[in-house]
Amino acid sequence: MEKSLNQSYFSYCKINLGLQVLNKRSDNFHNLSSIFVEVNLSDQLFFKPSDKVTVTSTNDIIANLKDNTIIKAYQVLERYAPVSKQHYNIHLVKNIPMGSGLGGGSSNAATTLNTLNALWKLNLTTEQLISIGSEIGSDVPFFINGKNQYVEGIGDKLSRLPNLKLSNYHILIINPNIHIDTAWAYRALKKGLQVPKRYPKFLDSNNQVNWGLLKNDFENVVFSTYPEISKLKEKLISREVLYAGLSGSGSTVYGIFDNKNEAMLASNLFPSYNTYITSSIA
CATH class of the missing domain: 3.30.70.890 (GHMP kinase, C-terminal domain)
Incomplete structure (x- = not known):
């Protein structure tokens, strides 16, 4: 690992404890009901100051995607940042299987939003980040806070479950x-x-x-x-x-x-x- 890649952040995946698809909406999305559980299988993102935004990865497919979820999150959050902001190369060490129902791409987007909010000192609230995340993907809002949450709607209605204890399993x-x-x-x-x-x-x-x-x-x-x-x-x-x-x-x-x-x-x-x-x- 290069010493200059010194700002690293874990990006955890999730499992669904039950998932019921309730109905199709008039906008062709679907309402669902599920418990999302954040688990400690993770990717890792490294943020390195750079002249422009670039995304590299241990996974060639992601590295070659011009519209991966990390880039999408970066570009969406740029709207809230000053012109003089510091850009970053973001290097993704990919451990979460892709296209597997574990939400790896959504987690990467949420980690990018949370991290840039801190690095750029934007002071966006959790509610604002959740709203921004919903522009990227339906599972992104969950990963802003993670842990255990009851998820409804199209993934936009979130209820924390602080009393749900699963860590011993x-x-x-x-x-x-x-x-x-x-x-x-x-x-x-x-x-x-x-x-x-x-x-x-x-x-x-x-x-x-x-x-x-x-x-x-x-x-x-x-x-x-x-x-x-x-x-x-x-x-x-x-x-x-x-x-x-x-x-x-x-x-x-x-x-x-x-x-x-x-x-x-x-x-x-x-x-x-x-x-x-x-x-x-x-």
């Missing part, structure tokens, strides 16, 4: 390296405009997770189209797992264990896949 993440097109997944659900009268909130009366209530609507369409992903969940539920499910629209599948050794044993069931044993931030 062990989360096994399995990524099959299959790209799921999110737009296809929403179309495949064939949701109408009507909002269901009742839907589960996933939490019990003490604001703790009710594992029995959790479900992800995308599993039906994703598992039927990609049986390989379905088999990952089948293997997980053969172990002593509290819950196993798809994150987002996939393709990542995860299992939650209250015993780290059991999580490690379960990871041995997936020798040909990338696996990570992690835990929640909060």
Whole structure:
């Protein structure tokens, strides 16, 4: 690591504890209900003063994208910065699998917004950053604060869950390296405009997770189209797992264990896949 790359920031990913797609809106977006949990599998961003903004990465695909989420966040926040601002080269060390339902790109955007807000001394409020983040992507607002949040609407209605304690659990993440097109997944659900009268909130009366209530609507369409992903969940539920499910629209599948050794044993069931044993931030 170069000494000049001395301002580094972690950019964490998320899993969805349950995800229900409620209805399609008149603007063709969808309303959803989900618990987003920030976990400590992360990318790392390095900010180095430069004459102009550039983005480099350990991942060639991102490095060659002219409109990656880091650039988008930079350009959006430039509107609030003085002309005399310091530019930066941003180097991304990519560890979070791409296109996997873990929100890596959204997290990178939010980390960029938070970091530049501090480096440029813009003093934008959390609410302002959330609003700005929504211009970049529907998951970006969550990552402004991260931790555990109840997410509704199109990702713009956020409720913090400070009493939800998950850090003692062990989360096994399995990524099959299959790209799921999110737009296809929403179309495949064939949701109408009507909002269901009742839907589960996933939490019990003490604001703790009710594992029995959790479900992800995308599993039906994703598992039927990609049986390989379905088999990952089948293997997980053969172990002593509290819950196993798809994150987002996939393709990542995860299992939650209250015993780290059991999580490690379960990871041995997936020798040909990338696996990570992690835990929640909060």
